[in-house]
Amino acid sequence: MAISDRAKGSNARAVLTLKDLDDEFGSESGYRSAALRDINKRESVICKKCDLENKIPSLDLRSMHCKGCKSIIWLTADTFYHKVRLFRPRVVIMRWFEMGIIVSANQAAKLLTVSNDTVNLIYKQVGIVVSKLMLDNIVEEPSSNCVDIMDRRSIETPAREPAVAEEFEIQATMKKCLGQDANSDIKDAIQLEEDEKIALDVLSEKMSFDQISELLKMEPSDLTRILMSLELKGLIKAMPGSKFIRNDLSVSAQSKTKPENKMSIATTFMYFVKDYFQGVSRKYLQLYVSLHWISFDRIRWETKALRKACASHPHISYEETLSYVTPPIVKFIRERRVA
Ligand SMILES: [Zn+2]
Incomplete structure (x- = not known):
């Protein structure tokens, strides 16, 4: 080595x-x-056998005899x-x-x-x-x-x-104790509804709510739900003036895990x-x-x-x-x- x-x-x-x-x-x-x-550093020690307090005569002693019962004090x-x-x-x-x-x-x-x-x-x-x-x-x-x-x-x-199996065992035990899959939050973030995927795809650049609604031919109430969900998942960002933009995932994913x-x-x-x-x-x-x-x-x-x-x-x-x-x-x- x-x-x-x-x-x-x-x-x-x-x-x-x-x-x-x-x-x-x-x-x-x-x-x-x-x-x-x-x-x-102490000045005295109590004998465990007879409870008598003994003064420690010298600082570099390892053992001494009790003045009362004569037994060894370590x-x-x-x-x-x-x-x-x-x-x-x-x-x-x-x-x-x-x-x-x-x-x-x-x-x-x-x-x-x-x-x-x-x-x-x-x-x-x-x-x-x-x-x-x-x-x-x-x-x-x-x-x-x-x-x-x-x-x-x-x-x-x-x-x-x-x-290294020792570490994997600890991780498996922890997951069991927590009663959940440790990766579930990551999976949740990736799992998208079909209409969420479509909305995300059209958002290649900054767009207003009306523009997206027109492109997707979607009811405003449905679109609101989808955009809110995407925002909660950290995939898009709401901008002033009811505009939306995709989040730069490569940066946010890195800063989340590291x-x-x-x-x-x-x-x-x-x-x-x-x-x-x-x-x-x-x-x-x-x-x-x-x-x-x-x-x-x-x-x-x-x-x-x-x-x-x-x-x-x-x-x-x-x-x-x-x-x-x-x-x-x-x-x-x-x-x-x-x-
Ligand atoms: Zn003693």
């Missing part, structure tokens, strides 16, 4: 910054104490770092994201000498945290706008079907996925949209912003990550264009 220039540049930056980060944090214990400091319990064995991969990956450096899970696993599964889990957990922070400046689009990049299978993919700003967001996102990840599964689409947001919003996701967001998020279990499914409507953050 060919690696894009964007991905090559990002990989090179990842290698360089990894050296810098290892210098900055020292070793695994350095990464761990930085992460623990992120979550230990300070990482139910936090983003719950039962985490290695802190370096998490802290490094978050810092890469904060720097706008995106590397494939494969590449990250190689550089950090951990398994692909470990990196994938971190990416998904970060994605879940970030997707919950998508609150302002949102554009919503159906996941079907991203079928081009859905070429990875997941546990949701129907057996012996291509990866609002310009909406398409550009899904398209930019698809280029992002193709460049850095080649493809995604439908199941985790929304989580990659989260990573895309981090990659272009350098102001929102400055240094430590991601670590802070993750540190204040409760534990996301492996099962929760595995059961994540992108909803039929995907949330994107609109890119702010600098004037």
Whole structure:
């Protein structure tokens, strides 16, 4: 698989910054104490066994003994770092994201000498945290706008079907739930009565009501009904002086199905996925949209912003990550264009 220039540049930056980060944090214990400091913003913790409030003596502790019942209190319990064995991969990956450096899970696993599964889990957990922070400046689009990049299978993919079948299944379920054919409004617009077709045909140029009536030899009441129907279907336009003109359908049809700003967001996102990840599964689409947001919003996701967001998020279990499914409507953050 060919690696894009964007991905090559990002990989090179990842290698360089990894050296810098290892210098900055020292070793695994350095990464761990930085992460623990992120979550230990509180001054005390309540023992779950005896309800005693214990002061936290040091900010980079992972566990301590309760002063009352002497049982172990895990300070990482139910936090983003719950039962985490290695802190370096998490802290490094978050810092890469904060720097706008995106590397494939494969590449990250190689550089950090951990398994692909470990990196994938971190990416998904970060994605879940970030997707919950998508609150302002949102554009919503159906996941079907991203079928081009859905070429990875997941546990949701129907057996012996291509990866994209997952999307078609979601669409079929949605249509069933809505109790209607999703294309019906388009068909309605195209379906015309015989006399409507004839009226539309004669309207090759701007004409007055009387001119059309004379050409078609039609009762004014019938013609009024037909013209109103055509106008409601968006096929003709009423002009001043009781004149009518055909709508330019090529323009209106396009603007109806492809609002310009909406398409550009899904398209930019698809280029992002193709460049850095080649493809995604439908199941985790929304989580990659989260990573895309981090990659272009350098102001929102400055240094430590991601670590802070993750540190204040409760534990996301492996099962929760595995059961994540992108909803039929995907949330994107609109890119702010600098004037
Ligand atoms: Zn206790």
